[in-house]
Structures are given as structure tokens and as C-alpha cells.
Amino acid sequence: MATTIETLTSEIRDFRDARDWLQFHNPKELAVAITAEAGELLQHFVWQSAEQSERRVTERRAEIESEIANVAILLLELADNCRIDLAAAIRTKLARNNERYPVARSKGSNRKYNEL
């Protein structure tokens, strides 16, 4: 059975509250932790080519999976903390990106919307 964001968020909240960690986990500290964990994820790929990065994902799967999970847990907690409906926020953003990046103009291009 597929897992919803709500279910995962609730498990993360339980983990945090059992340890009385909400006192440390305000929006700023969560953003700090997310950036630090994103940096650890990025560390895997520094200096590497695209091909090397794909090989690394295969060779270091457990570590990379663990780094991705770290960022995800903190991000779900931040959204919850800010009372943001993450699924709705993602869809709002995809809709906006759909306007910013019309298929006809952005297909096959890596330019930013304001530089298309």
C-alpha cells in the first residue's frame, strides 16, 4: 500500500515529540539542518562528471539513500512545523513552473525561465 505524506509526517512528529525536540526544531534550525544535510549529499558528487555521479549512486547506494532520507525527514518536519500542506505546495509550484517554462520554449533547454 502506497504511503502518504501525512502518514510519514506523523511518524516523524512522533519521533521528535518522544524526545521533546520541538524546542530545538524551529523553522530556522530546520532550514539550517536541511542545508547542512544537502551539503553532505552534495559532497558525494564534488568534482565528478555526470557519468561518475551515476556510477557512484550504484556503488554507494546505502549512504546516498541515507543522505536523501535525512533531507526528506527534515523537509517534511519543516512543512509540518509551518503548517504547510506539502503536496498542495508541490502542485502549486508545478503549476507555476508550467507557466514559467512553456513546453514549446523550454524543451531541451537548461535555461532559467527569466533567461529563456
Added chain:
Amino acid sequence: MATTIETLTSEIRDFRDARDWLQFHNPKELAVAITAEAGELLQHFVWQSAEQSERRVTERRAEIESEIANVAILLLELADNCRIDLAAAIRTKLARNNERYPVARSKGSNRKYNEL
């Protein structure tokens, strides 16, 4: 009806593939983009106190929601790209953190597991 990670991931994949962007979105480039977007999120809270960061979430909700969605979209795409089951990865990590941070020793403490 609650949204599953699978459904959101599939919407993100459709968005990417309509633009033929997989050629740019290898694991390294996704990690780079995640870190850059995490930095934009963090930028909201630089120099701020915990109280100020909570007020900012209220006052700049739309922008912060948008930054969180940016990181989330890229993270779901990276997990999919690496064929990682994100829900399973999150639960594996919570289980490991449960061992690393036993409630009795970590309750009310902000220390890292290897410094508890």
C-alpha cells in the same frame, strides 16, 4: 484524499519528461540544485532569532512555501532518478535514528548521537 509520494513523483516525472530535461537532471545536478534551493530557503532566516524566524514564516508564507516546494520537487525527483523508495528510506532512517537516539538518553538534548 491524501496524496502519496508515488503520485507526486509521477507528476514531477511528467513535468520533466515533457521538457526533455532528464538529460540535465542526473544525480549530481539534482544534488547541486537541491543545495542551491536549500540555500535560498536558509537565506530567509540568516541572522534571525528563533522568534523572528517563526514570525517570518507567518509574514512571508507564500515565498517560504515556494522554497520548500522547490527542494521537495527536486528531492522526489532525485529519489526517483536513483530508484530509491523514499518512504522506505525515511522509515529505515527513523529506525536507525531510534537506535542512535534512545529516548532515555536523548530526551531534551540537542547533542549528536556520537556525542550523547
Added chain:
Amino acid sequence: MATTIETLTSEIRDFRDARDWLQFHNPKELAVAITAEAGELLQHFVWQSAEQSERRVTERRAEIESEIANVAILLLELADNCRIDLAAAIRTKLARNNERYPVARSKGSNRKYNEL
């Protein structure tokens, strides 16, 4: 005798060129490496209070010094790579910040210039 930025940059350039690494060290890759190393530096302070962060600097001085040096080496190399005179760039920025943050309005305040 005090060390100039030019001298340090020249030592960093020699280190890089002895290894034929310029091929990997384009501006993008240097920015990626700087952000990843900044993330490692930040990792030291995640969840910590201001007081804890000051104590940590004392207790983990060698590691923190090493992280700061990592960022500095890459930053000097990036400036050199982009043919930017870093000392001049720093002074230009300080002059601009001096206009953005007039002492009378910014003294004792942690607000951004566009929110003063």
C-alpha cells in the same frame, strides 16, 4: 611578515597545476565544492545554541580551522579563476554595504537592508 592574498593564491595555483586539476576546476565546480565544504562547516553547529557554538570552536578547533581553510582555498581559487581581484571585490562590497546599512539605522539591528 603578513601574508597577502596574492601570495596565498599563487601557492594554491601551484598546488592545483602540479596535479593538472584546472580541467576539473571551472567556476561551476568550484562553486559546488565551496557550497559542499560550507555545509561541512555548518554541520558542526546544527541544533546548537550560540553558547554551544562558541564552546565547540574551542573544543574542536583543529577540525573547524580545517573546514574554514577548505572554503578559503576554494574561494581564492575561484576568484583567481574568474580573474577577480578579491581584495578589491571585498572593498567594493564593504562600500556598498556601508550605503545599504547606514550606521544610524542599522546599529544593533539584525534586519536586512531592504527591511530596515
Added chain:
Amino acid sequence: MATTIETLTSEIRDFRDARDWLQFHNPKELAVAITAEAGELLQHFVWQSAEQSERRVTERRAEIESEIANVAILLLELADNCRIDLAAAIRTKLARNNERYPVARSKGSNRKYNEL
């Protein structure tokens, strides 16, 4: 006349102290600001190829120079705040990297020292 790190650091300290900002600029907050500014620098290069990143440095020189200066100012301030001699720290690190990356084994290779 070439500029020393000491001179620049002293100018940065004067700027900070005229605004009474030391109260906000503890090591943690400086590391947070450095990472956020590094993320802004990185934002210039997201999705870009090496060639595009080199072109961007030419086309957006003033902005990129300003981002590099932001990181540099904060890094000099952090080193000063921690009473770290940055020039010495850079040379210590270069010496250690010289051992970790012997020319004979690392020439032309983008591998990390523990994966050489």
C-alpha cells in the same frame, strides 16, 4: 600595494563594530550566513555545463564578484572571530593535501584522497 588578510580583516571588523553586530555574529550564525551566500553563488550555475558556467562568469561578472565577496567577508570574519590565523590555516591545509594527494597518484585524477 598588495593587500594582506590582516588589513582586510581589520576593515571588516571595523564595519561590524560600528554597527554593534558582534552580538549576532557568533560562529554558528557566521557559518549559516556563509552557507546561504555560497548557495546564492551556486544558484548562478545550476543546470549549467562547464562551458556555460565560464560564459556566465563573463556575462554576469559584477553579480558573481559580489557573491564571492559576500562569502569572503563572512569567512574572514569567522576566522577572526575564532582567532584563527587564516593564512597559516590555508598553508597547514595545503601541506596536508600535499600528503593526501601525492602528485604521482593524483595528477589528472578527480578522485578523493581516500579513493585514489
